[in-house]
Amino acid sequence: MKGGEAIIKSLTDEGVDVVFGYPGGVLLPLYDVIYDSDLRHILVRHEQCAAHAADGYARASGKVGVCIATSGPGATNLVTGIATAYMDSSSIVALTGQVVTPLIGKDAFQEVDTLGITIPITKHNFQPMTPQELPSVIKSAFYIAGTGRKGPVVVDLPKDVQELEMEFEDDIKIDLPGYKPTTKGHPLQIKRAAELIVNSSKPVILAGGGIIASNSFSELFRLSETIVAPVTTTLLGKGSFPEDHPLSLGMLGMHGRKTANLIVDDCDCLIAVGCRFSDRTTGNVAEFARKAKIIHIDIDPAEIGKNVDVDVPIVGDAKIILENLVEEIKRIKRGERTKEWLNYVKNFKKSWIPRMSFDDVPLKPQQVIKEIWETLSEDTIVTTDVGQNQMWMAHYYTSKRPRKFISSGGLGTMGFGFPAAMGAKVAKPEEDVVAVCGDGGFLMVSQDLATVREYDIPVVICILDNRYLGMVAQWQRLFYDERLSHTHLGDVPDFVKLAESYKVNAERVEKPGQLRETLSDALKSGEPTLIDIIIDAEEILPMVPPGRGLTEMVGEYKVENENMGEDRTYNKQSQGKVGD
Amino acid sequence: MEDQRTHIISALVLHKPGVLQRIAGLFTRRGFNIDSITVGTSEHADIARITIIAKGDERVLEQITKQLNKLIDVIKVRDLDPESTVKRELCLIKVHAPSEQVRSEVVQYASIFRGRIIDVSPETLTIEITGASDKIDALIDMVRSFGIKEIARTGPTAISRGTKTI
Structure with missing residues (x-):
């Protein structure tokens, strides 16, 4: 042939x-x-x-x-x-x-x-x-x-x-002498990790994309419940642990949940699985989890010690290692010491629930994300673009299952969300797929509206439309004296008309409450649909400035329950009370 | 600062096009500084041996080794222990030697360092010397005053002493 x-x-x-x-x-x-x-x-x-x-x-x-x-x-x-x-x-x-x-x-x-x-x-x-x-x-x-x-x-x-002509042989051999990935973790290291965990009083798990890649959702869940350790995730780890679980802390890092950032700062044992300690996750590494012994489980030996010094490295497949680790912990486990930690975490979480309900017009992004997750089921696949839209989703959206939250983390590629959603829908035609994009990122790939139309790929695109390159503008507002250099996108295009020119259904949403119905109808229609959501351009997502430690968040962190201020001083509470 | 020791990294790699580019590109991208790199065939026709001399603390060296290991075309990587490693470099030195007097001095120095004269012209002598890099440095220093026209050094290549292999 x-x-x-x-x-x-x-x-x-x-x-x-x-x-x-x-x-x-x-x-x-x-x-x-x-x-x-x-x-x-x-x-x-x-x-x-x-x-x-x-x-x-x-x-x-x-x-x-x-x-x-x-x-x-x-x-x-x-x-x-x-x-x-x-x-x-x-x-x-x-x-x-x-x-x-x-x-x-x-x-x-x-x-x-x-x-x-x-x-x-x-x-x-x-x-x-x-x-x-x-x-x-x-x-x-x-x-x-x-x-x-x-x-x-x-x-x-x-x-x-x-x-050219060739002969296709039946027995195809591959010869890769330099490629032998480690799968099983070293038993001695697993033992050391188990000892460390059992002897810690404030353990926290940091779950990365590796949990999803290795399909070890249930193994992670078992570890967390066995040792009663709260779980925070990286951006790519979102969905590796159900975020509505009492032990979930939400995402860690520059745009992470306040609870996650403060509790990681306070923990005495950090079990990092399938993550690479990126600067967006750790903040200033010198100040990262200073009080903690760190266990790092990863399949790539080169990730061990690359960004953060670790106490117990374990190289291998997270699924196998977590299974062995849980067995080992159960074997040596002595007494119940983590109940206090659990209660502390639960109370602490309560005082830092981010506020999501706003009746403002233009819409607050928090309200938009709230309506999105109220409408979607846990099986819906959401993809995000890059920038504020992504971080709002990562921060506020409750992801419960793996492979349901897809985002460009490391490279931070604008224009990723919509085509990734297209690919996800082709892979999983039976699931609803929603792309949450910014107006800037979507415009980089809008020509592929033609593809979803021609091939009838019914993804729903939610554009968080503020006419700004929002994340860059946010940094300009916070760190560059509000000098909004070249981040305003102007008045065009009309996204509804743009979509219609591709014969893609389109709706515009401007008021609280409107999105739920529009999104739900779009998903029911079985048609590719674009929803242009007009949002407040000035809303800022609290963040850790680059080069700072995770506890140094700037921007007002709006919380659900304003009168729990006393409980938020975490250091005062935790020191000397928990786990001693 | 941690100890900035000189390390000898020996690697076996598939002998095929592009391997050197993968390795060199890795060093540039990760910001690893290397003193020298030598490449040549090994005991197997389809496997090349690469010897890299690099300075750095343990952390940097660990990263170099691990990142090299990640390359699919790299089969094995070892940070050789300098105590139990034989390390040799080849150097060719073309010395300006127009007079009888200078020629005999150059020949003498070369023989002290167990070098050989491998080319002669009315104006020049070319010395071949093999050995540890510091020995080569010493010979170069000795003949520098005569005027050195050209130097070609291979950079060190190395192998473990005794029966040990990588």
Whole structure:
């Protein structure tokens, strides 16, 4: 068979049933094969959206997402999406076209060094120079992308390699002597961690995206309940623990919940699982969890000690390690000492419940998020864009299940939310999918309204429309003397009319209470819908300024119960009372 | 500040195009400073051995080793213990030696350092010397006054003493 046929057969053998792509000159042989194949191909309107859609597909399903782009500009347009997947350890395989092998290095038309460009933003990349290599290369690509610490893999496909004849052997061998991810944690380290936990009086769990990647939702839950430790999460960890549980603290970090930030500062044992201690999570590392012994569980040994010094590192798959850790704790457990800690956490949480109800017009973002989560079920997949919209969602939205909150964390890619939602909906057609975007980010990818219309992908896009690049404007308001340099977006477009021009249903929401019905109707309609929500441009989400410790939040933290001020002085309460 | 020790990192990598780019790119991106890097074939035709000399505290070195290990084309990485490692560098020094007097002095220095003269011209002598980097430095210092036209150093390559392998 021809190389192109071998590529499609390899994809099918890997269980791929859908790809997001955009054809081009050097991909003609491959696309000619796709023409006759059963593979579902979704033609996006910009390659960046193909990568984000594959990413959203991967995060929602736990499978490997696939995107395709042509050589040169096609490949460079994928770069942002590949880097996004890399920073968030999301498993995608990106197939890129390349000029014919004799022209490589000759600056041919639409030639770019795709391998060179993507080395720093991929887990690995390949460029098969003969069609015979294709089956093993593609098999290796999927294996690398979907195992260990997951990540994107690029396969660069010269045009002649797609065209030449090859023989597809039945027994495809992959040979990766340098790739052996650790899965089982070291028993001695697990023992040390168990001892540390049992002897601590104020343990806290920090759960990251690794919990979701390793499907260890229930193992984490068991650990938390066994040791009675509250759980805070990173942005990517949202959904790894039910946020309506009494032990949930919500998200930690720069835009984290006040409760989470203060309790992590106070804890004496921090069990971090599947996270990489990013600066957005820790604040100033010198001041991060100073009183705590830190246990760090991660599948990537290079994350251990990279940003934060840890006392007990355990390398391996979180699912296996957490299971072993719980067993070990149960074996050595002595007495009940954490009840006080639990009561303290419960009371402390009560005094810091963020206020979400506001009847202002224009709408307060808190009220918008409240109406969103009141309308959605725990099975609804929400994606966010990047900026204030994302942080409001991360801060106020109650996520209960894994793979239901999808956001670009590490790279912070504006324009991610909508195409990721598209990918998630393709992966999970039976679930409702809602993209919560800012007006700025959505405009970077709005052309793909055409894709959701053409392929009837019924995602609902909620645009938090304040006509500002809100997060940058927030920093300008807080740290740059309110000099709003180039963050106002002006009056255009009319998002409702924009959507209508793509024959996508659209509604505008301006008053409290309106969104619930509009959103619920949109989901029931089974049609792609855009909801333009006009919000207050001046609302600020309290934050920890960069370089500061997590306790130093600026901006007014509005709480539900204003007259519990006394209880909020956490240090006074906790010192000498809990766990001694 | 922690101890900024010189480390000898030995790595076995797949001998194929792009490997060096992956490694060099990693050093640049992560801000690791390296003194030298040597690459050559190993006992297996499809595996190359890379020797990296880098200064840094334990934390930096641990990161270098771990990040290298993450590369799919890197098979093994070891931070070799300098006490039980044989480390050698090759250096070629072209010395300005137009007179009989200078020539005989250069030849003498070369022989003291167990170097050899491998090329002669009416104006120059080229010395080949192998050894520890400080020995090479010492010879270079000795012949510097005659005028050095060119130096080519390979950077050290290293292997564990005895039966130990990486």
